[in-house]
Amino acid sequence: MLSRICKLALAFVLTAGMLLLTGCLTTSIAKINRDPGRFAGRNVSIHGTVSDSFGALGNGIFQIDDGSGHMWIYSQNYGVPSNGRSVTVTGRIEQGFAFGGRSFGVILRETKSRH
Numbered sequence: 625m626l627s628r629i630c631k632l633a634l635a636f637v638l639t640a641g642m643l644l645l646t647g648c649l650t651t652s653i654a655k656i657n658r659d660p661g662r663f664a665g666r667n668v669s670i671h672g673t674v675s676d677s678f679g680a681l682g683n684g685i686f687q688i689d690d691g692s693g694h695m696w697i698y699s700q701n702y703g704v705p706s707n708g709r710s711v712t713v714t715g716r717i718e719q720g721f722a723f724g725g726r727s728f729g730v731i732l733r734e735t736k737s738r739h
Contacts, residue, residue, distance in 0.1 A: 654692035
């Protein structure tokens with residue numbers, strides 16, 4: 625009887641762990657940069673360190689470096705994190721974007737509050 629309860633508890637813990645990990649999966653920036661068309665219009669999550677940022681009044685753009693490459697993030701109403709901060713960002717991949725008089729080839733437009 626105890627063995628059966630332990631097995632059920634273990635199954636529950638493993639299932640809950642897998643569900644948590646599924647929600648935290650990120651895509652490498654190098655993978656996106658290799659084939660941006662494959663990700664265009666899709667929501668993805670990336671994780672890395674902010675290496676450059678500028679913005680005002682809750683809008684702006686910042687760059688994330690995940691060790692495999694870097695990508696610009698357009699943040700509208702989510703604010704702009706400071707340089708050196710580690711963040712996970714979820715958003716939609718877009719190509720051919722302009723902001724503040726600069727052009728950016730591939731960006732991630734933030735669609736969800738970051739953590």
